[in-house]
Amino acid sequence: MKKVVIIGAGFGGLNTAKVLSKNKKLKITIIDKKNHHLFQPLLYQVATAGLNESDIAYPIRSIFRNYKNVNVYKETVVDFDFNSKIVITDSNKHSYDYLIISCGTVENYFGKNNWVKYAPTLKNLSHAQQLRNKILNAFELAEKTNDDNERKKYLTFVIIGGGPTGVELAGAIGEMTRFTLAKDFRNIDPRLSRIILIEATNKILPTFDHKLINKAVKDLESLGVQVWTKSMVTEIDDNGVRIGNEILESATIIWAAGIKANPLTEKIPGKKDKMGRIIVNKDLSLENYPNVFVIGDLAHFEQNGKVLPGIAPVAMQQGKFVAKLILSEVKGKKRTTFKYFDKGQMATIGRSKAIAEIKNLKLSGFIAWVTWILVHIMYLTGFKNRIFVILQWAWSYLTLKKGARLIIDD
């Protein structure tokens, strides 16, 4: 019985396991430090009180409950022995015939690691809860202070990084202040909150067409978000952020400016790129170790002279490719090479606007938002999640109330 070990149950690992699990002659082991698969593209909705945690996360072992050849371990991988074909975790050793490494990326503060306590990031459910607490608490503190400067600081939200996460967060906070919270306070007017999206380069959402970028900036502005491009943050502390000679006081700063490969890659031999990602072979295998594959955000794979982006569709296609490759190889067939089929890209701005680029089709506004919502719901794992998320969205859309607006602290 061939043993396959998969590290990380993100989009890559999960899809590998799903395809492999149909071959009952394989013993599949999934190792993840969390007990759930997370639908990361909607994490910003949990951070801004639009969705519940359980709407976008699903227990891994629940997904595979009926596949007796799939084992799930909630463990943290600490090292590898690639020659003896062993994965070493904090509590066990797992031997493999095939190994798939798909443990993704972590936040990157570019060496300024002390910024993390002033400008937290958004990578998992715990981050989302902490961020939701922080955003909601800012309004509570603003409501009760008598100091004008303090109040302004509480009502200033700075999002650093103009990629999809930064844009979606800024839009959701804008909507919250302009609609959801508008009537809830007596001493402050949440509609006067300042929301500032800071980007170091000359444009936000750089992978999109410039017409769509302009659309996105307009949509953000209509929700009260100011977009500051060519603005490099040089300092962050408990007072706020410094951009060149300007100082912006803010109690809520969010870091969405950079990611790098999971530090576990230090234990993996071979060539890496600037972000620490593994430069893989054309069949996604690791140099010199044909039975080890690296997929998803962790893999550096070039196609038509461009590195594939760290997005869910790439990871999903790579996961399915590797699974099929293994299924073929155990039957004695030869390997093929991976090719990504680009289905396009999209980003949402607030409750009812988005931009989408599908081949030569460029969509914006409400029609792009409907496309966005259909695509996201289609990909949500688990039948129940889909129904509940549709209901939550329908509810939010009709009433502008955000259901999960809870500060959960000790």
Place this chain on the structure above:
Amino acid sequence: MKKVVIIGAGFGGLNTAKVLSKNKKLKITIIDKKNHHLFQPLLYQVATAGLNESDIAYPIRSIFRNYKNVNVYKETVVDFDFNSKIVITDSNKHSYDYLIISCGTVENYFGKNNWVKYAPTLKNLSHAQQLRNKILNAFELAEKTNDDNERKKYLTFVIIGGGPTGVELAGAIGEMTRFTLAKDFRNIDPRLSRIILIEATNKILPTFDHKLINKAVKDLESLGVQVWTKSMVTEIDDNGVRIGNEILESATIIWAAGIKANPLTEKIPGKKDKMGRIIVNKDLSLENYPNVFVIGDLAHFEQNGKVLPGIAPVAMQQGKFVAKLILSEVKGKKRTTFKYFDKGQMATIGRSKAIAEIKNLKLSGFIAWVTWILVHIMYLTGFKNRIFVILQWAWSYLTLKKGARLIIDD
């Protein structure tokens, strides 16, 4: 403009505010250290992954968004000046003409305060999340250990206290092990978990009729819960619990054995009972301070020679009574005395069984469970919560899957 200050937005405080808010000539201030009203009777469902946090909690300021005479402050009360009529919080001072104190009870370890780290309690959403993490992690740890004794310890759940909370928790954990998790593991069989409900006196649910108690015990046993009465816990540590000469190894111990008045009562003058609750006048006012009222779990009020129990219906009726009293008094009318109208009591055991006592009517089994579910949904605050909770329950009932089975840690 008369000022009314309400401390605590539980069932008592919330109902006081709801009735008072209709008089636009009153300025009402609600102070709570949390930003949400919590439907405490269903908290055990969040701790056992049956419901989401937002299904049973609702932002206080959202409830009163359309009542401009209602102010909400997320603050912690630290002291009073009853003669100058001022409430002092961690960040402000609030003056009042009328004061309603309804900040409830806290857990009571009867002096053994070091037990809290081994046997946490269940009073708020943060507790519920931590308990859910602990319960779910126990199965994850059992799945990956190779040590038989350790595995048994992880699969032993001890609930201390045979009141409604203890019974409902034990039933929900029993159901989880026997049904929800049954197929999810490969190295352990969750159906063989030991769940032990420990009660120091000679019976669980002591306020119920003995026939219903026997029914409840049978229902618990059918879910794999052992009920140990006349069992006094004498020691708790990271190994487990000691009961007389017996030692029970357990990694998950839950404290549901006692409550006492909120420590804030130390700042309140007048007579108190053994639990620290304030002995109030017949109109629920504080001795010597007719404009201060104490309601809910914090009030000691005797009716027909018995102290009213610390349950939601008592708090709700007291809140409404005090609000109406104030509305009358500002119009120059005389005060009346409070009388509790007993609508009965109920407790649920697992997914489809309950016991209920309504006057002389004694219900058990499925019919009692349907009664229980209807009553609880009727009292849930907020239209959306009701719909979503019904859907969650319907889903759980049909599929035996528990949706919120997430371990959220850092």
